[in-house]
Amino acid sequence: MRAGAISKRQFSQRTAFSLLIIATIIVVIPVFAIVLQIIINGASAISGDFITQAPSQAGKAGGILPAIVGTFYLMLGTILFALPLGVMAGIYLTEYAKENWLTKSINLAIVNLAGVPSIVYGLFGLGVFVLLFHFGMSLLSASLTLACQALAMTVTTSREAILAVPREYREGSLAVGATRWQTIRHLVLPQAFPGILTGAVLAMSRAAGETAPILVVGAAFLLPGLPQSPFDQFMALPYHLYTVAAHVPGMPKSTIWGVALVLLVVVLSFNVLATIIRLRARQRRLNA
Amino acid sequence: MKMNTVLSNNNKVISQSKTKLRTEAVSLYYGSFQALRNISLEIPDRAITAIIGPSGCGKSSFLRLFNRMNDLIAGARVEGGVELDGIPIYDKTIDVVELRKRVGMVFQKPNPFPMSVFENIAFGPRRHGKNNVGELTDIVERSLHQAALWDEVEDKLGQSALALSGGQQQRLCIARVLAVEPEVILMDEPCSALDPVATLKIEDLMRSLAENYTIVIVTHNMQQAARVSDMSAFLMMEEDRAGVLVEYGPTSELFTNPKDKRTEDYITGRFG
Amino acid sequence: MLEQASKATTAMSLKKGLQRRWRLGEKFIESWILLAGILTIVVLLGIIALLLKEGLPAFWYTPPWEFFFGTKWYPVSEPPTFGIMPFFVATLWITLVATAISVPVGVACAAYLAEVAPAKVRETVKPIIEILAGIPSVVMGFIGLMLLSPLVQSAFNLNTGLSGFTAGIMLSLMSLPIIISVSEDALRAVPDDFRQAAYALGSTKWETIRHVSIPGALSGITAAIMLGVGRAIGETMTVLMVAGGALAVPISPTEPMMPMTAAIASGIGNAVRGGLQYQALFAIGLILFVVTLAVNLIADKVLERQKRKFAR
Numbered sequence: 101m102r103a104g105a106i107s108k109r110q111f112s113q114r115t116a117f118s119l120l121i122i123a124t125i126i127v128v129i130p131v132f133a134i135v136l137q138i139i140i141n142g143a144s145a146i147s148g149d150f151i152t153q154a155p156s157q158a159g160k161a162g163g164i165l166p167a168i169v170g171t172f173y174l175m176l177g178t179i180l181f182a183l184p185l186g187v188m189a190g191i192y193l194t195e196y197a198k199e200n201w202l203t204k205s206i207n208l209a210i211v212n213l214a215g216v217p218s219i220v221y222g223l224f225g226l227g228v229f230v231l232l233f234h235f236g237m238s239l240l241s242a243s244l245t246l247a248c249q250a251l252a253m254t255v256t257t258s259r260e261a262i263l264a265v266p267r268e269y270r271e272g273s274l275a276v277g278a279t280r281w282q283t284i285r286h287l288v289l290p291q292a293f294p295g296i297l298t299g300a301v302l303a304m305s306r307a308a309g310e311t312a313p314i315l316v317v318g319a320a321f322l323l324p325g326l327p328q329s330p331f332d333q334f335m336a337l338p339y340h341l342y343t344v345a346a347h348v349p350g351m352p353k354s355t356i357w358g359v360a361l362v363l364l365v366v367v368l369s370f371n372v373l374a375t376i377i378r379l380r381a382r383q384r385r386l387n388a
Numbered sequence: 389m390k391m392n393t394v395l396s397n398n399n400k401v402i403s404q405s406k407t408k409l410r411t412e413a414v415s416l417y418y419g420s421f422q423a424l425r426n427i428s429l430e431i432p433d434r435a436i437t438a439i440i441g442p443s444g445c446g447k448s449s450f451l452r453l454f455n456r457m458n459d460l461i462a463g464a465r466v467e468g469g470v471e472l473d474g475i476p477i478y479d480k481t482i483d484v485v486e487l488r489k490r491v492g493m494v495f496q497k498p499n500p501f502p503m504s505v506f507e508n509i510a511f512g513p514r515r516h517g518k519n520n521v522g523e524l525t526d527i528v529e530r531s532l533h534q535a536a537l538w539d540e541v542e543d544k545l546g547q548s549a550l551a552l553s554g555g556q557q558q559r560l561c562i563a564r565v566l567a568v569e570p571e572v573i574l575m576d577e578p579c580s581a582l583d584p585v586a587t588l589k590i591e592d593l594m595r596s597l598a599e600n601y602t603i604v605i606v607t608h609n610m611q612q613a614a615r616v617s618d619m620s621a622f623l624m625m626e627e628d629r630a631g632v633l634v635e636y637g638p639t640s641e642l643f644t645n646p647k648d649k650r651t652e653d654y655i656t657g658r659f660g
Numbered sequence: 661m662l663e664q665a666s667k668a669t670t671a672m673s674l675k676k677g678l679q680r681r682w683r684l685g686e687k688f689i690e691s692w693i694l695l696a697g698i699l700t701i702v703v704l705l706g707i708i709a710l711l712l713k714e715g716l717p718a719f720w721y722t723p724p725w726e727f728f729f730g731t732k733w734y735p736v737s738e739p740p741t742f743g744i745m746p747f748f749v750a751t752l753w754i755t756l757v758a759t760a761i762s763v764p765v766g767v768a769c770a771a772y773l774a775e776v777a778p779a780k781v782r783e784t785v786k787p788i789i790e791i792l793a794g795i796p797s798v799v800m801g802f803i804g805l806m807l808l809s810p811l812v813q814s815a816f817n818l819n820t821g822l823s824g825f826t827a828g829i830m831l832s833l834m835s836l837p838i839i840i841s842v843s844e845d846a847l848r849a850v851p852d853d854f855r856q857a858a859y860a861l862g863s864t865k866w867e868t869i870r871h872v873s874i875p876g877a878l879s880g881i882t883a884a885i886m887l888g889v890g891r892a893i894g895e896t897m898t899v900l901m902v903a904g905g906a907l908a909v910p911i912s913p914t915e916p917m918m919p920m921t922a923a924i925a926s927g928i929g930n931a932v933r934g935g936l937q938y939q940a941l942f943a944i945g946l947i948l949f950v951v952t953l954a955v956n957l958i959a960d961k962v963l964e965r966q967k968r969k970f971a972r
Contacts, residue, residue, distance in 0.1 A: 109864050109867070110864065112864075112866060113864045113865060113866035113867070116866045116869075116870075117772075117776055117866065119768060120768045120769070120771055120772035120776060121772060122768075123764070123765045123766075123768030123769045123772065124768075124769045124772050124773070124777075124785060126765050126769075127765060127766075127769050127785075127788075127789065127792070127836055127840070128785060128788050128789075130792075130833055131788050131789075131791055131792045131795075132788075133807075134795065134799075134800075134803050135791070137803070137807060138799070138803075184696075185696045185699055186696075188692060188693045188695075188696030188697070189693075189696040189697045189699065189700055191693050191696075192693045192694055192696060192697035193697060196690065196693060196694070196697075197697065198462060199462065202697075202698075205701055206697050206698070206700050206701055209700040209701045209703070209704040210700055211956065211957070211960050212704055212953055212956065212957070213700065213703060213704055214956070215890055215894070215952050215953060215955070215956030216707065216894075216949060216952065216953075217893070217894030217895070217896065217921060217948055217949070217952055218797075218894070218896055219894075219896040219921050219924050219925050219945070219948070220707065220711070220894075220945050220948055220949050221707075222924075222925070222928070223710070223711070223714075223924065223928070223941075223942060223945045224706065224707045224710055224711075226928070227710040227713075227714055227942075228706060228710060231933065248703050251699075251700060251703060252700075255700060266499075268495065268497065268499035269499065269501055269502070271457070271460075271493075271495060271499065272495065272499040272500075272501065272561065272564070273501075273511070273515075274457070274460070274488060275455065275457070275488060275492060275493035275494075275495070275565070276488070276489070276492060276511065276512035276515070276564060276565055276567070276568050277485055277486065277487075277488040277489030277490075277492075277512060277515065277516065277568055278485070278511070278512065278515040279485050279515070279683065279686055280686075281686045281689055281690060282515045286511070286514075286515070287501060287511075291502060305794065308796075309794075309795075309796025309797070309798070309799070310796070311796070311797065311798040311896075311897045312797075312896040312897055312900075312921075312925055315925060315929075316925070316928050316929075338796055338798045338799075338897075339798075341798050341799070341802060342798050342801070342802075342897065342900075342901065345801075345802050345805060345806075345901065346805070346900075346901050356802070356806075357806075360799055360802050363796060363798075363799060364795070364796075364799055367794055367795070367796055368791065368794055371790070371791070371794045375787075375790075472678075475678055477678070480680075481679055481680050482678050482679070482680065483678060483679060483680045483681050485681070485683075486677065486678055486681065487678060490678075
């Protein structure tokens with residue numbers, strides 16, 4: 101075998117692998133760049149007042165408390181609607197559904213809902229919740245809209261979590277004379293709970309970051325006070341960021357970065373929380 | 389219905405024994421595939437009946453007729469009659485959940501719930517409405533005694549059942565079934581996942597349980613069937629892969645003097 | 661005689677004990693569970709119904725041909741004209757730029773993670789990609805606005821850095837996680853037996869990746885690309901903040917432009933409910949919905965085929 105031929109193939113391999121590594125670096129570096137820039141530029145704006153005070157001077161000074169509160173209300177509202185329905189739909193698909201057209205339609209609907217652009221959800225929320233149901237531009241309309249968007253995710257994660265519960269448990273339960281619902285309620289759901297919870301936290305994290313739907317359906321830039329009822333308008337971090345970044349002239353730069361930093365912290369901490377739940381559940385299962 | 393006086397190989401007299409379970413020309417289909425064909429037999433009360441035969445011949449499917457666990461499989465269909473105490477259990481008016489309370493099942497691989505020992509056994513009674521802690525404690529203790537497991541776990545009731553050994557887990561599953569006070573206990577190859585010592589413990593347990601319960605056991609281990617059972621049913625797969633009943637009778641007779649050549653071939657190990 | 665009678669009553673009570681129970685509580689809960697399942701279909705149908713109800717009338721005012729190919733979007737002129745070519749072409753440019761960047765980079769990165777990277781590297785990189793996936797689109801838009809657009813402006817000597825090109829770069833970052841994740845799954849699904857066979861014939865690792873793994877994962881990778889494209893088409897906030905918002909049909913990607921999603925987002929606040937502009941915006945929404953639906957459905961079908969290909 102000619103020595104030259106071997107090294108040519110090795111050369112190709114080394115070149116190719118270098119390109120692959122470069123590609124990975126191209127993916128990784130922007131993440132660090134983005135996160136670091138936000139931290140560096142935004143840290144100066146963060147203070148006790150920033151997080152606990154309302155905005156003043158048309159948003160150029162003061163704090164962003166209403167936006168933070170509004171975002172948390174939205175997260176709660178979203179999960180309040182999306183989680184029970186998502187879990188029940190997940191239960192239906194795993195425990196009750198037969199191989200028929202209804203089941204296929206539901207699965208198809210879930211795939212489709214997952215792919216609908218967020219602005220289209222905004223239009224849906226506007227037409228149905230704001231106008232048709234007369235909820236107006238409100239926290240309620242926005243929560244329902246985001247819940248529709250989150251539904252595909254909560255159904256999918258619940259379904260997977262429930263499917264992961266071994267069949268033997270169900271058989272053992274039925275074999276001592278428990279009903280199907282009793283088996284689900286007392287055996288399957290408790291086992292699937294960590295997975296369901298992970299999905300819920302991820303859905304909340306996503307709801308915190310969504311702007312397009314709430315832009316259309318109820319978010320406001322400057323409000324005198326915190327929302328007192330679900331029918332009130334509300335402020336929210338992502339909408340606040342969008343407005344101050346793109347539509348408020350003379351905004352102090354550090355303030356804008358500060359808003360971005362707070363939003364990023366909220367979203368990423370929920371992602372981390374979801375990961376912690378997932379890992380702890382896996383550990384517990386391995387230890388048993 | 390009365391059965392003739394019979395002497396089993398354990399010298400137990402099954403005289404005037406009433407029939408607990410009965411199948412009449414029963415066939416089982418999974419969709420268009422016929423898994424069991426035309427099986428008729430009567431299983432006596434308070435005795436151990438073994439279902440033996442080569443693997444894949446439908447023994448487990450047959451066993452699951454008695455607690456309607458086959459209902460869980462989409463496309464499963466039963467023709468013919470299956471009766472418990474003379475009551476047809478595939479009748480539309482029958483409550484399957486209540487049936488499964490009376491006809492309990494222990495599975496091949498021990499399947500304790502991921503809970504404490506106590507909660508495992510209390511699971512069934514709880515679902516049937518018993519909530520009083522004192523009552524449950526009594527039930528748990530009684531069931532563990534009946535399953536010959538009490539001594540080994542009495543100080544571990546709060547610990548996870550998954551921490552027990554294989555043999556202990558299986559006895560826990562038996563205790564779990566006993567806690568709902570069944571009349572029949574179905575056992576689907578209960579020892580095949582266990583070591584020989586654990587197996588013998590469970591066989592002893594079976595014999596003691598047979599004084600109060602009807603036991604039907606599926607086993608691919610002929611020696612076990614010969615050791616433990618009073619009656620034996622030999623099932624085999626025909627060419628179209630449907631399981632049929634070849635021979636059924638007192639264990640001692642079936643093993644020493646089989647009437648059918650196929651039974652004889654199986655018992656002497658000519659095929660497995 | 662008495663024995664017969666008592667036997668009969670015992671038999672009766674036995675039978676009664678086994679009679680069907682009503683179990684109303686169960687039935688109640690189970691009907692709610694069924695309703696929840698059906699809800700997903702209801703929501704989807706609701707979206708379709710609403711888009712049709714509000715959007716179809718737009719085509720009575722502007723014939724479809726003019727709507728699709730018209731280049732003038734003047735909602736406040738007398739009479740208003742609605743042509744969406746500027747938006748459509750903008751979406752095309754941005755998607756093109758995003759795809760051109762994210763597909764090679766994403767597939768290469770997936771190949772590296774699935775086939776070459778040592779476990780420690782993989783375990784470090786994957787969480788970083790998940791962080792990337794978690795960054796909200798408005799934050800990405802903000803970064804594009806503050807950091808990227810000045811760079812693009814000076815690099816190409818433009819009047820403004822807010823352009824389709826800038827938006828495309830930010831969108832590629834947002835499409836990368838899904839492309840990498842799905843491609844990596846597809847590569848890992850290729851059974852190891854195939855690789856072993858190639859090695860046994862004397863192939864190098866790269867040759868195996870190139871001639872065995874990637875072809876084997878091709879349908880999954882195609883699906884990944886389609887999902888990435890779908891994501892790029894449907895993204896709103898990033899493009900709203902960074903693509904420039906100009907209403908002319910963009911001839912080059914470095915021009916400021918307004919893709920379909922941004923057009924809806926920026927116009928819907930001002931549009932009179934039920935008015936012509938409102939309907940036209942819903943019509944764009946309808947088109948967006950159909951396009952992303954088609955892309956996602958095809959991707960899903962392709963993924964199913966990939967799963968069945970190697971199912972054992």
